[in-house]
Structures are given as C-alpha cells and as structure tokens.
Amino acid sequence: MRAFSYQRAPNSAAAIRAAAGQPRGAATSASVQFLAGGTTILDLMKLDTMRPQVLVDLTDLQSSYAYIRSDERGLHLGALTRMQAVADDPLIASLYPVIAQTMLLAASPQLRNMATLAGNVLQRSRCNYFRNSDWGACNKRDPGSGCSALDGLTRKHAVLGVSEQCISAYPGDFAQALVALGATVEILGSNGARAVPFEALHLGPEHPERETILLPGELITGFVVPAGPWTRRSTYVKVRDRESYEFGLATAAVALHMEGSRVLTARIALGGLAYRPWRAHEAERSLTGQTLDETTAMAAAQAAFAGAVTHGENVFKPVLGRHTLVRALLQAQSMRVA
Amino acid sequence: MLTVNGQTRSLSLDPRTTLLDALRDHLQLTGSKKGCDHGQCGACTVLVGGTRVLSCLTLALAVRGPVTTIEGLARPDGTLHPMQQAFIDHDAFQCGYCTPGQIMSAVACVRERKTTDAQQIREYMSGNLCRCAAYPHIVAAIQAASSDMASDS
Numbered sequence: 001m002r003a004f005s006y007q008r009a010p011n012s013a014a015a016i017r018a019a020a021g022q023p024r025g026a027a028t029s030a031s032v033q034f035l036a037g038g039t040t041i042l043d044l045m046k047l048d049t050m051r052p053q054v055l056v057d058l059t060d061l062q063s064s065y066a067y068i069r070s071d072e073r074g075l076h077l078g079a080l081t082r083m084q085a086v087a088d089d090p091l092i093a094s095l096y097p098v099i100a101q102t103m104l105l106a107a108s109p110q111l112r113n114m115a116t117l118a119g120n121v122l123q124r125s126r127c128n129y130f131r132n133s134d135w136g137a138c139n140k141r142d143p144g145s146g147c148s149a150l151d152g153l154t155r156k157h158a159v160l161g162v163s164e165q166c167i168s169a170y171p172g173d174f175a176q177a178l179v180a181l182g183a184t185v186e187i188l189g190s191n192g193a194r195a196v197p198f199e200a201l202h203l204g205p206e207h208p209e210r211e212t213i214l215l216p217g218e219l220i221t222g223f224v225v226p227a228g229p230w231t232r233r234s235t236y237v238k239v240r241d242r243e244s245y246e247f248g249l250a251t252a253a254v255a256l257h258m259e260g261s262r263v264l265t266a267r268i269a270l271g272g273l274a275y276r277p278w279r280a281h282e283a284e285r286s287l288t289g290q291t292l293d294e295t296t297a298m299a300a301a302q303a304a305f306a307g308a309v310t311h312g313e314n315v316f317k318p319v320l321g322r323h324t325l326v327r328a329l330l331q332a333q334s335m336r337v338a
Numbered sequence: 339m340l341t342v343n344g345q346t347r348s349l350s351l352d353p354r355t356t357l358l359d360a361l362r363d364h365l366q367l368t369g370s371k372k373g374c375d376h377g378q379c380g381a382c383t384v385l386v387g388g389t390r391v392l393s394c395l396t397l398a399l400a401v402r403g404p405v406t407t408i409e410g411l412a413r414p415d416g417t418l419h420p421m422q423q424a425f426i427d428h429d430a431f432q433c434g435y436c437t438p439g440q441i442m443s444a445v446a447c448v449r450e451r452k453t454t455d456a457q458q459i460r461e462y463m464s465g466n467l468c469r470c471a472a473y474p475h476i477v478a479a480i481q482a483a484s485s486d487m488a489s490d491s
Contacts, residue, residue: 006353006399035400042356042395043376055353057400108465109450110383110392110443244464 001045008057012188012219018056020190020217026209028141030216034058036080037115040123048133049141065221075225079118087112096225098180098234098253102173105238108245118220121175122212126247127168139165140208150311156249159308159317160274166208167311168275175277176253177236179269183225189218198223202276230255230265232337237328239320248272250320252328263287270304273321280304283325297329298322340401342367343410351398358382358393361407369408369438380466383439390446408438421445424483432470440466444480453484
C-alpha cells in the first residue's frame, strides 16, 4: 500500500473542508478520500487500484449521522448507520422488508458490522479488470485506456445500461431497494445541503471514471425512503453462485401495491445485471392495472430486458434476470401483508 | 493507544498499519491470522468494542474501543473459553489456520443470539471460510458452546 496521511474529522464541516477544492474528476484517483467502514477503500488501496494521499476518517460523525427513524413521511436512515443495525431493526423488517433483506443477503456479519449505508451505496465495481491494476485497459481506473472486459471473462458483467466504455455491474444490494422505493439521498457540501432522487446519484457509463454526481467534498448524510402502500409488500430476490456471502448474479427488488390480484403500482429495481442501480420502468408500466400471474410477470420481465446487450459469457444473464424478476414478483404477491 | 485484551499499549505506527498487522507484528499477538488480507476469508476476525470485525480491513489508527483477540478469551488461569473447549471437543478444525477467526466469530455469533438452529449458525458464520471444510463440526461446536455460554451468564 502506498503512503498516505490519516486524519479524523471531528464534524461534517471539517470533513467537507478537508476534501473540497479538489479538481472534479475520477472517483478512483481523487487524492483526498473519505474513510467510513473502510471495507471497500482499504481493499482497493491494497490492490493499488486506489491511491489516496489523504484519508479523512468520518467515524466521529456517527453521533450525528448514524440513526434509524420512522415517521409518517417515511423512513430516515443516517449515512453512517452500520448495515447490521438496519438488518436487525424489527420495524424495518415489517414495514420495509425489502430493505432488511438487501442487508441480510449482503456480505458477511463482520463486513455488515463495519460497512456504513453511504459507503455501501458507493462501493466500487467488482470487475476484476478494474480491481487488478495489472490489466492495463480499464476506463474506470484509467480514463481512455479501454476496456479489458469486452473480450474477457464477462460472466459477472452487466447487460443493461452498458456501453463500449464499460460493462461492469453495480455490485450492491441496498441501492436496489432505494431505487425501487423511490428514496431520496441527502447530501451536504461546502455550498450547503441538497436532496436528490437516489436514482439520479449514480451516473451512466459514458465516463466510467465518474461514478456519481457527488462533487469534491460532498458527503452523503442520509437517505429518506417515502412511506407508501407498496413498502410492506416488498421483497428482494438474490440469485448467486453460492447460497451466502456472495455478490448477486441477478437480483430483483420489488414493491407492489395490489387490490386483490390486480396491480395498482409496481416498483422494480434490478441488480447484478446493470451498470448502475437500475429501475425497470418498462416492466413497472407493463404491470400497472394488470392481474399479476406468471404470464403478466414474464411479460414485464421481457420488457425489462428488451434493451439488454450481452458480451460473450454473460449471454445467459437476460434469461436469468427475467426468471429472477418473475420469482420476485410472485413472491411479493404471495406475501401476507396486514 | 490501543487496548488489547485488557492491556493498553502505546504504539508508534505508520498510518498504513492495519489492526491485524499491529496485533501480529507490533504486539506479537499472532493468534489472529492473515488469510486473504482483503476481507474475504474471516481468519483475522477480532472483537472491537465487543463487535466482530475484520482486522485486515481496519486501520489501527482508526480503532476506537477495546480489542479482544483469541489470546484474550481464556481465563488467566488458563481455563479455556467454552467456545475454545467446544472446538476441541468437537474436532472442529483440521489444519487450524482459520480457527482463531472461527472462534472469535462464533463467540460473537452466540452473543448476537444468531444460533437458533444449524441453518442460522451457518448463515451467520458465512464470513469465516474453512478450506479443510470442517463446517459440520464447527456448527456442532457452536451449538454446544451456545448452551454452555448461556448457562455461564
């Protein structure tokens, strides 16, 4: 690991000051980086994929930004809340089950004890050509250098929202729940606070080195998940190579508002399949007003993958993704909701 | 300043030093093992403030709270912790390399009340890999120690 200096930010203003003023640009190469749980950044620093000169430790901000609160507006989650705290929260499990499930199905207990919610949504690609800097070409790591994955091992790569610049898959789970439930992300920077639809946080693959809309020095401080008639009937299906402690090959977060067997509102996000946290708008539209059964669920799944682009080995992913979504929809329908 | 197994030590460390390297190379506590060094295998699991974490992905400078390692589990008179004894009684290892991490994780697993049945134990021990595949015996050891630890407290 390359040398860096370490500092603890006593409050959000100090953290923002420490990281503001850097040139806007690549997420990987910024010289000042925030440290929360550390489970992504220390891993990538050991791999020499990230090379910060300064790490600003945010842990002392826990007193302000680690919280779980619920009111009539919805669910409020602090950015520095640990994943396991959300996984263990009984209120989230009953009112927002899809959120609890994305936590329980992610990583391992040790990692969930360390990792924070904001760090989780900002976790970096698991593409081996990004992680391993021995591979010369990676537009995400080294802008303009190309993409080693295009003719490489692509089994775990994305089929939705990709470009010839980058086909890596967004690896997280929680983000799918936030996208499906229409959450807002709260951001604090040197110009004050702003709230942005979570769906707009992650950028597309046109400039793979730029992953989010966050400006230098900006901190995610929290998430607001709006209350709605669909949050209780919500679920997360994660299909992966082993039963636990593995990234998803295909995942689906689904929230339904039903009247009998008829869908009033469907909210759907897909993971493991797309370049960024992915809302399946076409699938949602195709279900609205329909009676939900295996046929209409598959029609929605067809719509979700109409624009899929495969590369080599990942040709199976639209098929797996469709079946994953069908299973999630039928599973959500069968939930008994008080 | 690092408090490990009840003893507070003052160390001068390069910021790059992980908690795992501080324990092994600066405090000569070599019980915690370096397996993958990337947070994937669990061999380095320790408790910080009573919570199980991966010491290979924790900077020593960032540690807040007391650290407990495998060396801190036994009583001063040498009596093993119920989990250590259960691992021996149930032959819950072969090569032993992952065992300190397994035991630290297992102790936390019991305290977290995630040992209702074998399936839950397997899920909550998923972060600790064993290449000898001693998993059935590890689960049995945790089930046994779980009741011992409950009767102790």
